[in-house]
Amino acid sequence: MSWIDRSRGEMSRSEVWVTGLMLLCCGIGTTQSTVCVSGARASDTLAIEEESAFRVAADRAAGAVVRIEAIGASADGIGGVAEAAPATGSSSGLSVAANGWILTTSFAVPKDATQAIVLLPSGMRQVARVVARDLSRGLVLLKIDLQDGAELPVPAVSPRSELAVGQWTIAMGRAINHAVPSMAVGILSATNRAWGRAVQSDASVSPANYGGPLIDIQGRVIGILAPLPADTAGMMTGTELYDSGIGFAVPLEDVMRVLPRLQQGESLFPGILGIGYQSRDLMTAPAVVASCRAGSPAAQAGLRPGDTIVEADGRPVTRIAELRQVLVPHYAGDTIDLVVERRADNAAPHRITSHITLAASLPPWRRAVLGIVPSRSVRPQSTDEGDREGHQRNPKRGGPSKGVTVAWVWPDTPAAKAGVIAGDVIVSIEEQSPDGRAGGTEKVPVDSAAMLAGLIGGMEIGQRLRLSVLRGKETLLVEVAPAAMPVAVPENMPISDRDVNQTTIQRLEAPEVAKPPLAVLPAASSEQPLGVLVFFGMPAAAADQTDAARAAVWKAAATRYGVAVILPGSNDPQRWGREDMAHVARAIESLRSQRPIDPSRVAFAGRGAGGSFAWLAAEAIGPAVHGVAILDATLPRQAIVEPAEPGGSRSVLLSRSSTQPVPKLDADRKRLEEAGYPVGILPDLVGDSIPTEILCGWVESLGVL
Amino acid sequence: MIYYGQQSQRGHEALMVAVFCWIAFGMGAAQAASPEETIAGAARKVVKLYGAGGVRGLEAYQTGILISAEGYVVTVMSTVLDADEIDCVLDDGRRYKATLTGVDPRRELAVLRIEGEDLPSFSLQESPRVTVGTRIFAMSNLFGVAVGDERVSVQHGVVSGIVPLDARRGAYEAPYRGDVYILDCTTNNPGSPGGALVDWHGRLIGMLGKELRANASGIWLNYAMPIEEVARGYEAIQAGQAATPSDSQSPAVGMLFDALRMGVVLVPDLLDKTPPFIESIRKDSAAAKAGLRPDDLLVAVNGRAVASRTAVQQALADLAEGDPVRFVIVRDGAIVECDLGQRPSDARKP
Known part of the structure; x- marks a missing residue:
């Protein structure tokens, strides 16, 4: 259609009009009053x-958009769990340099693109x-190689320092119609998002313009439109946000700074420090180190569990979020300055400054355990409180640390082989050099199970340790080296003496949840908190059992192992979807307010479609989920499988899918193991049965240290 | 490098424009209505429709546009209209029974009639110029939130793109394949279909379509059918010429055309999106004559990008028998174009 095409002549004409209007408003001072007098009409013309101004701006940038x-x-296209469309x-x-350098997003050109x-x-393909x-x-x-000295236009950069929330922005792309670039108009919503890596606009940003520019009203490029980085807000991808009034762009100014490195063929990776924090509450908790990955930049710089990071790149840090704000924009290879505050026993805190070069990746981490189950008491599990109490109590009492009581020792693990028995109290832990001599690090007093978990969690398999163990009135020194987390469910797990008649079946009511999930709740006390298993069955329409029947199946096993079993139903009768994840998170919160639960033994499981969904839900909810069992299903295509991290590892149980070939099971297992997850394979399921005993026993075993 | 901006050369002209503007303001000659007046004027011509539905996933309401003083209303053909009685509510709360005059299945357009006189209406005769960047208001009964004499909801935005519609919802493929306006405001809402798209002068420029996802990207589309197309459909219905569904469906929707029939053997389809590499070429075929070779990677068929093996077969199926076929391939890191002559017929030869 001819009226779609716009000639260069018209573009220049509209430029003239805008320039004219600017002269009118700014240049001729006396006109100001005239405009006000004719009030409404001036504002109408303004619209x-x-x-015209939008068009002029877009025309200026258009030549650089390909x-x-x-x-x-x-x-996978977009739409997440429920609806995946092909890309x-x-x-x-x-275009960012005249001789054929083009920036786009990894959404447009994924790694496996041929x-x-x-x-x-011009319509020419290159x-x-x-x-x-x-x-x-x-x-x-x-x-791209341009022929015969041809050049591509390069847009001007809109400096980040000039950006102001509320200014006009225009999102452009060429995916809708390559001949005429698309335009979407909005305002700048925020200048600092995704931990400093993006700006935000309410212009419509979607797969239709990802990779295109977000420009200002002068036609200068603010940034490259892109989905929100997946690690930002617990979203699986940023692509679902396209109709929400939330769009993101990576500031071009930032990209131009690293363009020479990219042009040299150097890929840039997020910079990794290699620490885990004691708290998961980014917004309020101080940045207290819970674990340092072996071989990580943090470990090499001498950071230790218990250290509090108080300054990063010269900026004061009082909360984890402030540290992330400094850290996340950095690439691997960048050097940052950290100041940590360290308290030795009975001594005043002192400050240590380190220059740390961030890494692109860490050696594969596998969860290492000694094989002991600590005595369960909810209080010390709360790391924030434990830490605060510890700081206040130790100097006053001046006595030895309280230690952690061993409740049970897993057979054939390092602890069992070293002779640790139930009832022992572990009071301190000391790392040893490989030749057996103690050295390098100090003896670290153990105050809580969470602290012990942090210490062991940061260690490598085979690291030699010396434990001080209190048995009766004796103090023993035990030499032990942690081994890989076992996945098999031990046969002689301690069984709780709970009464099955005290196990109740009820709905976990929560605000804004129309169909609260059913839960099987054994009796619990603060000395005997419950593990949690969320089991996703068939979507509602395919489930042929009544709620009562579904719950009854779990009663015996749940009681035997002290596991609260939550049985959510899907909101959409045909499939599991994103809203179900939110309901599950609320159900767990609701459970937490009713019964003491042990956060180290929270697992998701599911069968069939529910099995694949269990993995996605665990990814969405994050490190609070310590195990995932995928029965009669495979890892879903959308699975991200982040490498395991201390405090973020999951034991995984798989069983063969009746609809997928065996090689898929092997591929899933390989993928998970390479990411550092312990993987166990269950026998094929028979009929519709659910192995409730195995699953509840497995949940019980997740709390092993 | 090429930089834009020739304002300096045109500074003189710009100053003249400024002076002209100043004179125009001073003389009170500006003709534009305020956005508020534009909306108020247009909203009188947009009606809320209530009909069948209410079952899961199907709404019982949508929007219509008055296009004559005698009470003709255009809207989107949908299950809402499968009712014995269709209620039509004007923005002043007046309520009419509407009767279905006719439908155009290819454009999924329906015409209703209400018994009224001197009704406010848009003209279908005007066809204002619309380009990418034209500012718009979208007025519709979205989510059925406007009740009684409440005016329909108004959204604002610009025309983001103009492109042929290629969309579906589940197994339902949209039959209309002509140009639509892609909008940058979210109009893919229940109740929005049949809504009015007006420019900032208050002129009708399009009708909001039903909720569809783009075939290419899978995203929900925000779009409207241009008013020229609505007018054509309306005239066809009034003349009794609207096509029936059986003879108006796009011929090859969802069908594939095997490239082998032009002598091209593509690599086997093992992945979800197998790249369209050529495995081998049949002797003496159109492909052989065109100089295609094994290991060539097909990237476009007649200008349309083909991201996968299936996309090649779809692109060929969408051509008609006898259409010239032109492949763009990548060979040894360079783009090569090949003419394969005319596309054979759909019927398989023995």
Whole structure:
């Protein structure tokens, strides 16, 4: 259609009009009063002139906006769990240097794309080479060879320092129609998002313009439109936000700073420090180190569990969020300055400054355990309180630390082999050098099970340790080296002496949840808190059992092992969906307010579609889930499988899917094991039965240290 | 490098424009109505429709546009209209029974009639110029939140793109394949279908479509059918010429055309999105004559990007018998274009 096309002549004409209007408003002072007098009409004309201004701005940037076509990319489209659509391969890109350098997103050109093609505004196709990726911001740098000294336009950069929330922004792309770039208009909503890596706009940002520019009203590029980095807000991907009035762009100014490195073919990775925090509450808790990964930059710099990070790159840090704000924008290879505060026993805290070079990856981490189950008492499990009490109590009492009582020792584990028995109290732990001599680190007093978990969690398999153990009035020294977390369920697990008649079946009411999930709740006390198993069965429409029957199946096993079993139903009768995850999170909160629960033994499981969903739900809810059992199903395609981290590891049980071939099970197992997760394989399920005994016993075993 | 901006050369002209504007303001010659007046004027011509539905996933309400003083209303053909009685409510609360005059299945357009006189209405004769960037208001009965004499809801935005519709919802494929306006405000809401798209002068420029996902990206579309197309559908219905569904469906929707019939053997389809590499070429075929070779990677068929093996077969199926076929391939890191002559017929040869 001819009226779609716009000639260059018209563009220049509208530029003239806007310039004219600017002169009118700014240049001729006396006109000001005239405009006010004719009030309404001036504002009406303003609306029309604004439209012209949007067009002029878009026209200035348009020449630098290209279409990207990816061939053979298997990216799951968007829509998350419930609806996955195939990606088209069509997206947008931005020219950033005249001789054929194009930036786009990893959404447009995923890692497995066979070939990327750049379609220039002229309609000419060019083969593109993937030169480098920025894995921190999800960008890809492409290079095309331009013929005969041809050049691509390069847009001006809108400086980050000039950005103001509320200013006009225009999101552009060429995926909708390659001949005429698309426009979506909105305002700048925030200048600092995704821990400093993105700005936010309410212009419509979607797969239709990812990779294109977000420009200001002068036509300068603010940033590259991109999905929210997946690690930002507990979202699985940022792509679901497209109709929400929330869009993101990676500031071009930041990208231009690292462009020479990308042009050299250097891919950029998020910088990793290698620590786990004592608290998961980013917004209020101080940055107290719970664990340091062996071989990590933090460990090499000498950081230790118990250290509090108080300053980063010269900025004071009082909460974990402030530290993340400094850390996350950094790439691997960047050096940061950290100041930590350390308290030795009975001594005043002192400050230590370190220069730490961040790493791109850490050696694969596997959960190492001694094989003991600590005595369960809810109070010391709360790390925040334990820490605060510890700081106040120790100097006053001046006595030895309280220690952790061993409730049970798992047979054939390092602790069992070293002769540790139930009733022993572990009071301190000391790392030893490989040749057996103590040295390097101090003897660390053990105050709580959580602290012991943090200490052991940061250690490598085979690290030699010396434990001080109190048995009766004797103090023993036990030499032991942690081994890989076992997955098999031990046969002689201690069985609780709970009365099955005290186990109740009830609904876990929670605000805003229409269909509260059913729960099987054994008796519990603060000395005997419950483990938690959330079991996702078939979606509501496919479940042929009544609620009562579903719950009854679990009663015996739940009582025997002291596990609260939550049985959610799907909101959509056909499938599990995102809203179900939110309901489960609320149900767990509701349970927490009713019964003492042990946070180290929280697991998700499911069968069939529910099994795949259990994995996604665990990923969404995060490190609070310590085990996932996927029965008669496979890892879902959307699974991210983040490498295991101290405090963020999960034991995984798999059983063969009746609808998928065996190689998929092996592939899943390999993928999980490579990411550092302990994986166990269950025998094939028979009929519709659910192995409740095995699952509840497995939940019980997750609390092993 | 190429930089934009030729204002300096045109500074003189710009100053003249400024002076002209100043004179225009001074003389009170500006013609534009305020956005509030524009909306108030347009909203009188948008009606709320209530009909069948109410079952899960199907709403019993949508929106319609008055296009004549005698009470003709255009809207989107949908299950809402499968009712014995369709209620039509104007923005002043007046309530009419509407009767279905006719439908155009290809455009999924329906015309209703209410018994009224001197009703406020849009003109279908005007066709204002619309381009990417045109500011718009979208007015509709979204989510059925406007009740009684409450005016329909108004959203604002710009026309984001203009492109042929290629969309579906579940197994339902949208039959209309002509151009639509892609909007940058969220109009894919229950009740929005049939809503009015007006420019900032208050002129009708389009009708909001039903909730659909783009075939290509899977995202929900915010779109409207251009008013010229609505007018064509309306005239066809009034003339009794609207096509029936059986003879108006796009011929090859959902069908595949095997590239083998032009002599191209693609690599086996093992992955979800197998890249369309050529495995081998049949001797003496159109592909052989065009110079295609094994290991060539197909990237476009007649200008349309083909991201996978299936996309190649879809692109070929969407061509008609006898259409010229042109492949774009990547060979040794360079783009090569090949003409394969005319596309054979759909019927398989023995």
